[in-house]
Amino acid sequence: MQMPPMPIMRMRKMTRFSMPRVLILHTGGTLGMSGSPLYPDAYATRLTEAVPELEALADIETRIIFNLDSSDMGPEHWAVLASEIDASRDDFDGFVIVHGTDTMAYSAAALSFALMNLGKPVILTGAQRPLGALRTDARRNLADAVELATRQIPEVGICFDGILVRGTRATKSHANDYRAFDSPGTEPIARLGVDIELSEGLRPVAGAYTFRPAFDPAVMMMHVTPGLRPELFEPVIASGALRGLVLAAYGMGTIPAREPDMTAFVRRAVASGVEVLVITQAAGRIDLGLYENSRRLADAGAIGGGGLHGEAAVTKMMHALANFEAREERRAYLQSDVAGERG
Incomplete structure (x- = not known):
């Protein structure tokens, strides 16, 4: 460093x-x-x-x-x-x-x-x-x-x-x-x-x-918006430079699943080794089991961020990537509340 x-x-x-x-x-x-x-x-x-x-x-x-x-x-x-x-x-x-x-x-x-x-x-x-x-x-x-x-x-x-x-x-x-x-x-x-x-x-x-002072900066935060095209981000996934994605979804964790199908993009990202952590753009908590479109995110391998705000979500993702080599440990850390971050 x-x-x-x-x-x-x-x-x-x-x-x-x-x-x-x-x-x-x-x-x-x-x-x-x-x-x-x-x-x-x-x-x-x-x-x-x-x-x-x-x-x-x-x-x-x-x-x-x-x-x-x-x-x-x-x-x-x-x-x-x-x-x-x-x-x-x-x-x-x-x-x-x-x-x-x-x-x-x-x-x-x-x-x-x-x-x-x-x-x-x-x-x-x-x-x-x-x-x-x-x-x-x-x-x-x-x-x-x-x-x-x-x-x-x-x-x-x-x-x-x-x-x-x-x-x-x-x-x-x-x-x-x-x-x-x-x-x-x-x-x-x-x-x-x-x-x-x-x-x-x-x-x-x-x-x-x-x-544990290490942080991996290979993280991006994406705000879902109406009409967002997943092909805009495909080159980033293909490059292998991205290791973590914080996805700011609507409400309790929904994203477009028809046209364009952002859940398919998430599935490809997770399959390529990228960790995807879902937070809400609103106040409150993520529930990836509540709606069909949020359930599809969970099925694609995304992790629900609970009540995480953007600043803590980004830094926790960087910290997880730098300090937990095994994917199972990394995902368990992201899903746990270690410092009151999940609300």
Whole structure:
């Protein structure tokens, strides 16, 4: 795996040793940007200077891992982040990741799968306006994230605008509002007002810690639309480059089965070795046994994704392909709920 060339910068602020220790990993994003158009800046090196209240919450160390627009983040960066947390897991009580909003939900889901049963909070946050801007939301989000990282939260989550949502259930729901993230079908796992209210739905550690940082990017997501022609995608299947397909179907899992017959395309894909995971374009859960057209998908070898959202479906497929060589194990992993992702 080719590692990003940027060296990791480490900045430690010495505080009282009795305080919880929190590691802040900076990856880029709007929070640390400046200029017009916005571009990644060196603001992250001065986080504790810009938000001095952070030092009242925890003994903080900051590391600059990347300084990227999050649209440039991908599987190789998730692996680096996971490895940094794994190597530091005995030295810190919690972790905060400063990240751009556009792909934050993908990174949160990926880290949930890579750091299974870590047992410590991993809180991703960012901002809709830069830290140096007027009316910025960065200061509150960062302080909230650091405080959450000192609590007993054994999950990966996204902290934004006073709520913490599960990493495997998060989706970016708005490009402009300060409430940029939601977890449809799942209540936030924490709410931050005058007090911090942790949900009774927090997932306890369910087994031994398992570190699997690898992801296979040979995955495509396809949204079914009226009139979609399967022959458009046949060359991709024939090339052998595709290993996993996330199929966003209608409703509870239906796709065209007459003309054009998309189920025949799915059958050919599965027969060629491609794993096909079906999710819904709507809210709710997939049921591949409910309708004739959904049953035909199941008969073709597709896997029902339950209540998986797109971000978690894509990252889980990448994780399954990279970590489970036997097809039976891979399919069993995709069908199981390992980090609350299926809703």
